[in-house]
Amino acid sequence: MTGHLASIGRVWLRNAWVYRDRWFYGLLPNFFEPVFYLLGLGLGVGYYVSTGGAFDGSYLSFIIPGLIAVSAMNGASFETTYNVFVKLHFGRIYDATIATPVGIEDVTIGEALWAVTRAVIYGGVFLLVTLAFGTTLDARFFAVIPALALVGFAFAALGLAFTSVVPTIDLFSYYFTLFLTPSFLFSDVFFPVAESFPPALATFASYTPLYRSVQLVRGIMQGDAPTLFLDIAYLTLFGSILLAFAVWRMRARMVR
């Protein structure tokens, strides 16, 4: 077991080494993206949005937690889709890795762990930027960070599960356009789904991973989290099942 933990850590380390040389360029857009979203949607659209809905306070403060969760989702998703696919098929670096004592299960879990790290960095930067838009620096602020790790875990596992079965890189556009984009739009980030959608659709939306992620982050940031345990249990279970699936498919792909 210690062998596995050390191996997982070293797969993570490889990614950290690559990131070490590039973080500055990678991180810069991470600062601008939230600024644009918060200015354009929070202040711009928010100006026109009447506060007649169920949420109190400004539209800006409504969308901030959702956008932070989305940021973590995107970080984990890019890492486990395009980046892992390239390492798997073009670089073939996993072939070299599994010829060492590191196994394919260590590779898969190590990649998930790295994606969690990226999710925390992405979401954390967004969180930091929101300080300039009215978020207060208190205990709730810091409690968001482990929540970002959990959101990252769920989407890392989902991304790896998808990557472990797709034959070509072109199929990722389906993942992003047909799954992540609707998730982004219909998971309570911009409007309360339960108030706007027919009940059946709203119920469906409430079972999607981003919806639960948004509830988790918003609950923590607003200090009122009625579904906290449900959100944590859902994301943990969702991530664990899909990660197990990804390990199984990666093994079938690499060990043959």
Added chain:
Amino acid sequence: MTVRSAGTRPVVEARGLTKRYGSFTAVDGVSFDVQPGEVLGLLGPNGAGKSTTMRMLYQVTPPTSGELTMFGMQSGREARSIKGKLGVVPQIDNLDEELNVRDNLRLTARFHGASPSKAREKADELLRFAELEGKAKVEVRALSGGMKRRLTLARGLVADPELVILDEPTTGLDPQVRITLWNKMEELKAGGATLLMSTHYMDEAERLCDRLLIMDQGRIVAEGTPRDLIRASLPAFVLESRVRDGADAPFEKLANGVEHHLVRSGERVHVFVEDGAAALAYVLGEGVDANRTFVRPSSLEDLFLHLTGHGLRE
């Protein structure tokens, strides 16, 4: 270079090792040992089962049936410990293009459990071995093909392996790069390393291997030292000629006098003979064009053709 010696027990004991993919049998019941300190060559054409055999040895292809013991440990069950004693040099360079030369070595050392300081030490030692000290901080993608190959070979040595598995280490390389690589492998051999290499190059097999397994269609068809293999099956020399208009009567007559038949391929004819000089004198006396005729020692290529009925590059 440090390469561990593994005592006297065979480092590999394969018995009836078989790999099937659906109805296709890639490796068909091969049995062999690899002795410590020897350089064993797997010789055969593409598709003979060499790579699959090697993949089973380095624990990334589970055998369909058969028994495989490595370093006295059971293959599969003790995969992690077995891989810890191996160095693998794959056929296609799969270096990490996002890391520099030195970090490729450092990372592989870390994968083998080395501490950060030990990994740095090992990387620097291997940079010297691969003659890449000046390229330590260079991105892998900026290396020439020969440099990449040397780095891949060096990477296979980070664990001080008890067995180094090399899958067609010089396929597709320029002649001068092949010679450099052969020198490096001879350096390892002189240091007492145990090497298992596959190749479809005769010159490479004759130069480097102490013993050969000749594979064809998933089976081992012959086994022995390069010289013994040839001597056991073939006369010492080949008389070869390019004849005009099927004028091969002198060769027919020569072949009738020795055990082996005349072999034709296109306008080339050849006859296996024990006494090359006498055979040459005979056909020249019969009026054969001396500029188109020569005698050479029998080679592994001839042996392969003799054993399998087809050439090595097919």
